[in-house]
Amino acid sequence: MTEAGDPLLLGQRVVAILETGLRTATYKLATLMALIEHCVENLPTDPADALQVPIPALAHRVLEIYWHQVRPFDGHELRQSTQPKARILAATTSLRDAAGVGRGGFSVDTARLRAPEAYQRAIDDVALCLAQQPLHRLQKLPGASTSDAFLYDDSFLHDHVSRSTLRARGDAIVLNPGVAHGLARLAGLLKPALEIMWVDDVRRMNKFLAAEVPDVAGHLFGRERTALTVVRGPFKEAFGPHCFYCQTHLPANNPIDHVLPWSLVGIDGLANLVLACSRCNGDKSGSLPAVAIVDRVLERDQGVLEDVAASLQWPTQHPRVVAAARGIYLGQPAGVPTWSGYRRSERLDVSFPPWWVQP
Numbered sequence: 001m002t003e004a005g006d007p008l009l010l011g012q013r014v015v016a017i018l019e020t021g022l023r024t025a026t027y028k029l030a031t032l033m034a035l036i037e038h039c040v041e042n043l044p045t046d047p048a049d050a051l052q053v054p055i056p057a058l059a060h061r062v063l064e065i066y067w068h069q070v071r072p073f074d075g076h077e078l079r080q081s082t083q084p085k086a087r088i089l090a091a092t093t094s095l096r097d098a099a100g101v102g103r104g105g106f107s108v109d110t111a112r113l114r115a116p117e118a119y120q121r122a123i124d125d126v127a128l129c130l131a132q133q134p135l136h137r138l139q140k141l142p143g144a145s146t147s148d149a150f151l152y153d154d155s156f157l158h159d160h161v162s163r164s165t166l167r168a169r170g171d172a173i174v175l176n177p178g179v180a181h182g183l184a185r186l187a188g189l190l191k192p193a194l195e196i197m198w199v200d201d202v203r204r205m206n207k208f209l210a211a212e213v214p215d216v217a218g219h220l221f222g223r224e225r226t227a228l229t230v231v232r233g234p235f236k237e238a239f240g241p242h243c244f245y246c247q248t249h250l251p252a253n254n255p256i257d258h259v260l261p262w263s264l265v266g267i268d269g270l271a272n273l274v275l276a277c278s279r280c281n282g283d284k285s286g287s288l289p290a291v292a293i294v295d296r297v298l299e300r301d302q303g304v305l306e307d308v309a310a311s312l313q314w315p316t317q318h319p320r321v322v323a324a325a326r327g328i329y330l331g332q333p334a335g336v337p338t339w340s341g342y343r344r345s346e347r348l349d350v351s352f353p354p355w356w357v358q359p
């Protein structure tokens with residue numbers, strides 16, 4: 001097996017570059033998180049394939065990651081950089097302001113619909129910043145003059161790389177053969193590790209957090225529950241007031257569940273959301289659902305979902321959920337336990353692959 005094809009070795013190298021030296025911003029963590037998510041949702045058919053990753057697509061994901069994080073926390077703006085000018089955070093905040101995100105909160109995709117020009121500006125700013133800073137520096141150990149390009153060729157990137165140079169390179173980086181499959185397989189291990197490093201960095205950069213110990217992780221990576229509640233009423237009307245998993249009749253304040261776990265793929269689109277009872281919701285938590293459950297959620301009436309999406313201005317992201325499901329399940333070893341209902345589990349079996357897994 002080549003080095004690129006060995007996910008364990010790949011994971012060790014990723015962690016090694018992150019554990020070396022103090023970070024001056026959380027941008028490298030965000031970039032890696034975005035890269036991992038991109039690989040999950042764009043898994044190459046052949047594990048040994050290289051994968052072209054458009055920098056604007058990464059910029060969109062980075063915006064999604066910072067989207068809720070830039071809300072004030074405990075009355076403070078959280079610093080995520082030791083530099084006076086935090087470009088990515090500024091771009092995120094500008095887009096939120098332009099799209100008029102209120103207290104309820106909505107997603108980047110909704111902001112894109114409401115303020116397309118501001119969205120494009122934010123993508124341009126973030127993409128250029130990614131190319132000049134984290135993508136250029138990610139594979140370089142502190143003090144080293146050259147990169148160890150084990151993830152992608154970064155020889156055309158530097159602190160002042162121009163938009164025209166990027167355009168000449170197709171506005172993209174190309175992950176080395178095998179890297180995309182490796183990162184997708186490691187998603188479940190690397191993402192929680194990145195979140196822990198991220199919380200540490202934010203604590204270090206914001207001295208006021210040392211005193212109380214509020215829930216920094218929840219603020220940075222928790223799902224925004226208040227925003228999700230607008231889905232409840234329309235879903236009850238469309239699908240009936242029943243738990244998606246156990247069919248029990250639901251009370252007025254039941255939870256909204258992410259079928260593909262929020263901790264693994266942060267997809268808030270309607271196609272990934274269901275009504276659940278608190279018993280099933282709590283029991284399922286961050287575990288991987290059984291294949292039959294994903295089958296059932298993806299086969300819900302798309303017309304009905306699109307109607308709800310139009311009335312709420314909340315995208316379904318159906319193709320994205322399909323792609324993420326495929327990326328996740330193809331990366332799992334056979335036989336891992338999956339959640340199949342309250343206090344029930346079954347071993348993963350994709351020997352008769354469902355339609356969404358077939359390459």
Ligand SMILES: [Zn+2]
Nearest residue numbers: 243246277280
């Ligand atoms: Zn239930």
